[in-house]
Amino acid sequence: MQNAIQLEVYGRVQGVGFRWMTKLVADKLHITGTVANRDDGSVKIIAMGPADALEKFIGAVKASPTPSGRVDRVIQTPLENVSACHKFSVVS
Known part of the structure; x- marks a missing residue:
């Protein structure tokens, strides 16, 4: 069964390759969705996949x-x- 979540990630997550490394992890786990920088310096992730892979x-x-x-x-x-x-896509 596919589950879907939104993650809002705060910290040092922009300008450090966070989105691209997140994509590599998602691809390895067969997670689909998007990752995008937000104006407030955070990153927003929409992720879909089986519960165990999402965890x-x-x-x-x-x-x-x-x-x-x-x-x-x-x-x-x-x-x-x-x-x-x-x-899984990196969105600008």
């Missing part, structure tokens, strides 16, 4: 997928009625 993905995001990044806070929101994606 691994969330853990990797919380640990910061890039060594030069730092995650201070993650707000996680379950989503319903989200259109299916076929890949």
